[in-house]
Amino acid sequence: MAEDACFELSIGQQALWFLHELAPDSGAYNVAAAMNLHCPVDVPALATAVRRVAAGNSVLNCVFRAVAGEVRRYRGGTETVLELHDVSADDAGARDVARRLAQRPFRLDREPPVRFTLMRRGGAPDVLLMAAHHIATDNASQVLVMREVLDQYAAVVAGVHRDVADTGADFDRFVRREREFLGSARAAKARAYWRDELGRAGGRGLPTDRPRPDVYRFEGAEIDVELPSETIAGASPFAYLFAVFQLLLFGFSGRADIVIGYPVSVRPDRRYRGAVGNFVNTLPLCARLEPGDSFGTLLARTREKLWRGGLYRDYPFALMPRLVDADRDSSRAGLVSVMFVMGFDDPTDPFYEIWEPGRRVEYAGMTVSHFDMPQQLGQFDMTLQVLRHGAASRAKLKYNTSLFTAETVRELAGEYVSLLRSVGTAQVGR
Structure with a gap:
């Protein structure tokens, strides 16, 4: 060539x-x-x-x-x-x-x-x-x-x-921009931030049903989670649902701190809106539950960490293990074992209506609708994926089948919904 x-x-x-x-x-x-x-x-x-x-x-x-x-x-x-x-x-x-x-x-x-x-x-x-x-x-x-x-x-x-x-x-222009960024003062500030943040992180991973294999197995399944719509209304559903997910994992793991990854778009500006490529970076959120914390306190801390992380979103996740001398562990997926993912529609683009379950859309002289199917299974120990379509939401709890049983994950899915209801009731009652 x-x-x-x-x-x-x-x-x-x-x-x-x-x-x-x-x-x-x-x-x-x-x-x-x-x-x-x-x-x-x-x-x-x-x-x-x-x-x-x-x-x-x-x-x-x-x-x-x-x-x-x-x-x-x-x-x-x-x-x-x-x-x-x-x-x-x-x-x-x-x-x-x-x-x-x-x-x-x-x-x-x-x-x-x-x-x-x-x-x-x-x-x-x-x-x-x-x-x-x-x-x-x-x-x-x-x-x-x-x-x-x-x-x-x-x-x-x-x-x-x-x-x-x-x-x-x-x-290709994005790749060149990334190279320039990594040699800049902004990248130096980002490195310092993520080194400090990850340096405070405690234990990794979740307790598992099965012994962790010596070599990580990329195999998985998923369970649908029915989200109560009345509990996720508001201006910041991402931080809210993320904070409740943290509560779930704190209770399940018995730990007061855990590292959870979440994907962000790193498209530099609106000129890249129509570009095809991998414009996604993973950011780690080092979650911690202090003694006496209310949910409001946890939610505020989550919003603060999301805001600060967003300032340094361009620093590649793949380089972060070097900041804390994290050796490659073949039994784990990487620096983070748990993910929280939330997808959003683009309200300015009618084509996104196709991905709303059960909705038929006329496009380019055809009638089309979304065909739902499992995918991206086994990447991590566990992933909560929330899909937003206008005011409606649905979720999938993905899990690695070499580590967890379906029964455990169903229980966790049910507990997450219960936490959403109880936290929502408490918030309304304040």
Whole structure:
């Protein structure tokens, strides 16, 4: 390949490559998006749309290779095609197939980091599934790519030419900005902050049902959690739900301190809003429950830590273990074992309405809706993922099946809902 087709990786991408090399047969770091197509599908037209979108985006049309100890992204590679799978019209059966397709490992050194599949159900809407390795995309990127595929499909069907903008090119500018940041005074302040914060952290991890394997196993499952809507109203649901999650873990672990990770977007500004790539960083929140703390005190402390962490959000999580001389422990997922994740809709973008459960949306001449499926299982010991759609919320409690039983996690899910109710009642009564 030409020398100018070689690109540097971000620090986060380098960490994901390392994890991929540790467990090349794992799909834990695959991300997926899927939607029902409530209309007859022109398969050749959809295949053309997929091929054009993937070929025209430098972050998707690439392979990753290590040469002389340095990992680089190389433009070009095997063409992305639309795979076809006939599956059961039964929702449970279709979700199981979608999960298996999405978790199929990527061979990043010889195939593109994205796949598209049309699941043909016969008697039920066909499902368009996009699976990608996290090294190339984040959740916002998944939405951007799926929208471009639908736009291209509509254009192909109509016989109209539509250019494909290389929104992946913006990611290379982001990588250069990251390099500049790491040599700046701002990065020095961020290093000092995270070194001090992590230096105060106490014990790691949660008590487990099963002995922790010597080598971490990226395997997992999830349990749906019905959130009581009346208890999460307000201007700051992220901090509120995060604080209640801390209460849950304090009680479960019997510890007064625990480190919980949470993802943040590091897109530099609005110019990167339409860019495709991995623009996500993980930040650690070193949670602590002091004797005599009320929930209000814990919530205020959580808001303060989230605010301060946000000031230094650009410092790559992959570099943080070096700040506290944390040796790599093969039995653990990394510096944090527990995650809190909260996804938000973009109220200014009608396309996001597609991801609201049960809602059908007219887009590009088609009727589409969200197809819900399990994904990103086994990355951590435990993850609480909250999904917000307008005023409605739902949640999933993901867990590593080599460490916890389903019974334990169901109990924790029930306890979390109970805590939400009791804390909400106490807050209202104040």
